[in-house]
Amino acid sequence: MSIKAGVLYVVATPIGHLSDLSRRALDILGTVDLIAAEDTRRAGALLTHFGLTTPRISLHEHNEIQQVPALLSRLAQGQSIALISDAGTPLVSDPGFRLVAAAREAGLRVSPIPGACALIAALSVSGLASDRFLFEGFLPAKTQGRCNRLQALRDTPCTLIVYESSHRIGDTLADMAQVFGGDRRAVVARELTKTFEQVQGDTLAGLVRWQQADPNHGRGEFVILVAGAPQQAAVTLTPEAERVLQLLLAELPLKSAARLAAEITGISKNTLYQRALALR
Structure with a gap:
């Protein structure tokens, strides 16, 4: 050519x-x-x-x-x-x-x-949402830095993708389960295109157990994909309920304001509490 x-x-x-x-x-x-x-x-x-x-x-x-x-x-x-x-x-x-x-x-x-490209190869077979994703590369090597970064990523609504080495795969999965919650869906893609290729999907808690169950599951090069955080539907109130809630929030703690607003408006306390969180 x-x-x-x-x-x-x-x-x-x-x-x-x-x-x-x-x-x-x-x-x-x-x-x-x-x-x-x-x-x-x-x-x-x-x-x-x-x-x-x-x-x-x-x-x-x-x-x-x-x-x-x-x-x-x-x-x-x-x-x-x-x-x-x-x-x-x-x-x-x-x-x-x-x-x-x-x-x-x-x-x-x-x-x-x-x-x-390992991240695209892993995403294509993960079964997780692929229309939007965030590639984070390698997370910090030390536990505190890694957990701080995961905390910042916890509410990311799209699929999160990271690379990890055999030295830290166990610790990273455990930290993800702790920060994101053990029931969050995730996939570990190991040794892609190689002889011992594996693509394992489960909850984060399940993947921690999977990794610990076999020493071979800690060997190789890894791509970790985590499902986006579940998004709560936006809370919509009537103008009057919104006014009452805002007046009470100006004088009372969040929970008390939501409880009293529920008594005044007849709207569920949980709905008002979620709206109060957004206003705060």
């Missing part, structure tokens, strides 16, 4: 099964002047499998800032470069953002070569 000069190609690579590398990606990797890889050793194994010998250079989170000027210079001189991560689509919880942003800022062309 024809490779255009001075283009940065962002190339998705397999997340497990090597046959998932697209024909177009294979052509790009075999024809560009240079491959910028998160790990040159893993990239080398991939290239060797397909009989490719394209030169490669390391680009990871610890050296990306230092590498960007030289790579931009190569692109400006007309060289073509492929950016790849260890697996999946670059920049999705992987390095490459600084290079792509700098290339675009410099007016250089950046072209996507789409393919495998």
Whole structure:
């Protein structure tokens, strides 16, 4: 195929099964002047499998800032470069953002070569709502930071997706069950496209038990998907009931105001309490 000069190609690579590398990606990797890889050793194994010998250079989170000027210079001189991560689509919880942003800022062309992406693969088979989702990447490694972040995400109405490692999968599921509630539906996708692929759906409490029941359930690379928080229907009151409730809230604690408003208006105390929560 024809490779255009001075283009940065962002190339998705397999997340497990090597046959998932697209024909177009294979052509790009075999024809560009240079491959910028998160790990040159893993990239080398991939290239060797397909009989490719394209030169490669390391680009990871610890050296990306230092590498960007030289790579931009190569692109400006007309060289073509492929950016790849260890697996999946670059920049999705992987390095490459600084290079792509700098290339675009410099007016250089950046072209996507789409393919495998673990979060999309997991979402497609999860059975959870896929029309809207929030990808959070990796949660904080320490318990307190993780729980604080989960607390902030607790009422998210759409499907929540996170990546997790074998070192923290058990703790993360337990923290999710504690913060979101053990009855929230969720799915754990493990080792996608690999030999021991599993997609396990249950409540969060059930997934905690599932993970603890077999040491193998704690091995591999994980995508966790959590159903969106249930949304309560909006409470609508008559103008008079709204006026009474607001007057009482100005003078009384929330529960007392809702109870007294219920006695005055004849509307259920729970309905008035929910409205009072919204007003507060």
